[in-house]
Structures are given as C-alpha cells and as structure tokens.
Amino acid sequence: MAVLLRPLTLFQWGKEVITTHGTAVPATEKIAVENIGFTPLDELYRPNLAKGYMLPHSANETPIVRGTTWKVSDQPLTFNQHQRWLSMAIVGGVSAVGVADPWTWTYTRNILADPTPDSFTLERRLSDGTLFNDNEWAYAMLKEISWTFEENQPLKFSAEGFARRIQSSTLTAAQAMPIIDIPPAPLCKVWLDATWATLGTTLLSGQVRQAEVTFKTGFKPIILMDGRTDLDFATHVVDGNEVGLELELTVLLTKAQYDAQKTAAEAGTLRAVRLLVDGPTADRSITFDMLLKYDVPTFFEVDDDEGQVQGVFKMRESTDGTNLFKVSVENGIGT
Numbered sequence: 043m044a045v046l047l048r049p050l051t052l053f054q055w056g057k058e059v060i061t062t063h064g065t066a067v068p069a070t071e072k073i074a075v076e077n078i079g080f081t082p083l084d085e086l087y088r089p090n091l092a093k094g095y096m097l098p099h100s101a102n103e104t105p106i107v108r109g110t111t112w113k114v115s116d117q118p119l120t121f122n123q124h125q126r127w128l129s130m131a132i133v134g135g136v137s138a139v140g141v142a143d144p145w146t147w148t149y150t151r152n153i154l155a156d157p158t159p160d161s162f163t164l165e166r167r168l169s170d171g172t173l174f175n176d177n178e179w180a181y182a183m184l185k186e187i188s189w190t191f192e193e194n195q196p197l198k199f200s201a202e203g204f205a206r207r208i209q210s211s212t213l214t215a216a217q218a219m220p221i222i223d224i225p226p227a228p229l230c231k232v233w234l235d236a237t238w239a240t241l242g243t244t245l246l247s248g249q250v251r252q253a254e255v256t257f258k259t260g261f262k263p264i265i266l267m268d269g270r271t272d273l274d275f276a277t278h279v280v281d282g283n284e285v286g287l288e289l290e291l292t293v294l295l296t297k298a299q300y301d302a303q304k305t306a307a308e309a310g311t312l313r314a315v316r317l318l319v320d321g322p323t324a325d326r327s328i329t330f331d332m333l334l335k336y337d338v339p340t341f342f343e344v345d346d347d348e349g350q351v352q353g354v355f356k357m358r359e360s361t362d363g364t365n366l367f368k369v370s371v372e373n374g375i376g377t
Contacts, residue, residue: 044170053078054165054217055126055182060134063161063278064181064206069214074120074222078164080179083109084207108207108273109263110179112164118196119189121326121373122220125149126162127201128369131184131259134160143374144325150368153361156280159183159261164205167213178211181263183278188256189330191227197319197328198227204263206274221374223326225319232291233316236306238365241331242316249299251292251352253317255330257367258286287359287367289315289334295344295353303355307336313357331368335360 054069087106088099095101125147129136135158138145151157162182168175182205189199232246232253260282263275270276293299306313317330334357336342343354359366 044172046168046170046175050167050169050171051077052167054214055162056165056214057126057129058161058163058180060158060160063183066163066178066180066209066211069163069165069217071123071126072217072219073164074123074220075114075117077114078166079113079115080166080205080208081111081113082208083107083111105273107265109275110205110207111202112179112182112205113200113202115200116190116198117200118224119199119328120220121223121225121321121328121371122375124199124328125371125373125375126160127184127187127199128371129160130162130182130203131159131187131201131257132367132369133157138376140376143376144372145374145376146370146372147375148368148370151285151366153364153366157259159259159278161278165211165213174213176211176213177208179205179208181206181275181278183261184259185261186256186258188254191230191253191317191319193227193251195227196224197230204261204275207272223321223323223373225321225326225328227319229322230317230319233318234291235314235316236312237314238331238333238362241314242318246291246293246299249294249296251294251347252290253292254288254290255317255332256286256288258284260285285359287332287334288337289332289355289357291315291355291357292347293353293355294347295351300353303336303353304341307342308339310335310339312360312362315357325372326374327370327372329368329370331365331370333360333362333365333367334358 053073056067091100128149132149184203266276
C-alpha cells in the first residue's frame with residue numbers, strides 16, 4: 043500500500059479578482075514555503091432531543107458552519123514573492139513601479155480608508171508518487187503577519203489567515219517556483235527617529251541584536267444570512283479596533299541611548315522606526331517604516347548579553363494622524 047509522501051507535497055496560489063473575492067482562480071505560481079497548515083472551522087450541531095437514547099445526543103447532527111484558518115510558521119523570506127503576502131495583509135491593488143528589474147512594490151496602510159486587500163486561491167497537492175489528492179481554498183487573506191530578525195538566521199516571517207472551506211481541485215499544471223533569494227538577518231539595519239519625515243536619519247550602529255515586527259491586519263470573515271448552501275462566510279470586513287503594530291528591538295545599550303529612550307517612553311514621544319534588509323544580491327531589499335510609541339511609559343527591561351547590558355524596547359502602533367505602516371520590496375517581479 044502506497045502512502046502519501048510528505049516531501050512530494052506542494053503549494054500554489056493565484057490572485058483573485060479584487061472585485062470578486064472568493065471566486066476561485068487557477069494558480070499562477072508555486073508558493074516558496076516549507077509548509078502551510080490548514081485547520082477546518084466546520085461545526086456539527088448535535089442536539090439532544092428526548093428520544094429515550096442513552097447517549098449525549100440524539101443522532102440528528104447538522105452542519106451549521108464551514109470555513110478554514112491557515113498558517114505558515116518561521117518561513118525564510120524570499121524577495122521575489124513577498125509582495126504577495128503584503129497584498130493580503132496591508133493593502134491590495136498595488137502595482138510595481140519601474141521599467142525593468144529592479145521593480146519596487148510599496149504597501150502603505152492608510153488609516154483613513156478601507157485597505158481593500160487582495161485575496162488568493164491556495165492549492166495543495168498530496169501525493170504518493172503516483173496517485174494524489176488535490177485541494178483548494180478560495181478567499182484566502184491574512185489576519186496577522188510577523189517578521190523576525192535573529193542571529194545566525196535568515197530573515198523569517200510567519201502568517202495566519204482565513205479562507206473558505208476545503209474544496210476538491212485539479213492542480214494547475216506547470217507552475218514555477220520564484221527565484222529564491224533569501225536574506226540573512228544580519229543584513230538588517232535599524233534607524234530610530236521621532237517623526238515620519240525624519241525616518242532613516244539616526245542609524246542604530248553597533249547596537250541592535252534582534253528585532254521582531256508584528257502587524258495585525260484587522261481583516262475578519264463575516265457570516266451573512268444570504269442563503270449560502272456552502273455555509274461559509276460571505277465576505278470580509280476590516281475592524282479598526284483589531285488593527286495593530288508591534289515592535290520589539292533588543293539593543294546593546296549606551297548611556298546616551300538609555301537616557302534618550304527612557305525619556306521618550308516616559309513622555310509618550312512618537313518613535314519613527316525604519317528597518318532595511320538588503321539582499322545577498324544587488325537590487326533586492328525590503329524596508330519597513332512605522333510609527334509607534336513605547337508600550338509602557340516607564341523604564342524598560344535590561345538584561346545581560348555576553349557581558350554587555352541590553353535593553354528590550356517594546357513599542358506598539360501610534361500615528362501622527364496620517365502615517366502608520368509602510369513596507370517596500372525591491373525585487374525582480376514586474377507584475
């Protein structure tokens with residue numbers, strides 16, 4: 043008996059038409075990840091009608107809802123595909139700027155408007171080498187995405203999303219993997235300033251040990267009484283109360299840095315932070331720009347790191363009334 047072989051698993055995706063989220067489309071590209079975990083949200087209602095059965099329910103089980111959550115964890119970022127993830131999380135409908143390689147994709151979360159994210163159809167194939175199971179999930183978008191910068195690691199990201207229920211599918215044939223261009227995390231540089239206009243002015247040179255950025259999109263699936271026979275969610279909304287941005291910087295402390303950031307924390311001063319990661323090859327980069335304030339308006343944690351004093355700067359979303367979060371990717375993809 044041949045069993046399904048994990049190394050033969052593959053994942054693909056295609057971007058759906060932004061005006062018809064949830065209408066499945068053929069894949070256009072393989073997804074450069076190690077794994078995607080899918081969890082069904084389907085629920086079966088089990089009433090306990092008085093039938094005289096010595097059972098906890100009366101065998102009248104009825105499906106009442108369908109849907110899926112999905113997740114990727116600690117995946118190495120590749121420049122030539124990361125714009126897809128950003129379009130599901132920050133804002134949709136973005137086009138590349140440029141006339142040839144390198145192209146620039148810029149995703150800016152507008153706090154004054156609906157971000158209209160892109161949705162994707164995800165495909166998965168499980169195979170034993172001869173036979174296979176093909177499935178797809180339409181209306182896939184993200185609830186949260188995070189990036190981690192750690193010693194002796196590549197730049198990694200994790201993402202959590204939702205999608206409609208699992209469906210049988212025919213895998214879209216002959217799709218290619220993007221060119222893999224994974225950046226080592228030590229190629230990151232960090233600037234810490236006070237306003238959006240001065241982003242990228244004050245470099246934290248010789249200080250930053252680790253960083254983690256987490257963005258909560260605010261996107262949610264919504265069930266509507268629309269007579270949907272598939273019992274799935276009808277549409278998505280953006281909940282402004284669920285939008286969030288968090289940053290943790292682990293920094294080797296100088297006296298000047300200690301004093302400056304302690305003062306900023308206590309005063310509730312805006313922090314304009316830029317993280318820039320260049321690629322191992324030319325004309326590849328990703329830039330994170332964000333406005334934040336210290337999470338707690340007081341003294342921050344200090345600890346020991348190889349005999350040095352380090353501080354953990356914990357910040358969360360804030361704004362000057364216009365700006366919040368922007369991510370730009372420079373890669374070789376024009377469409």
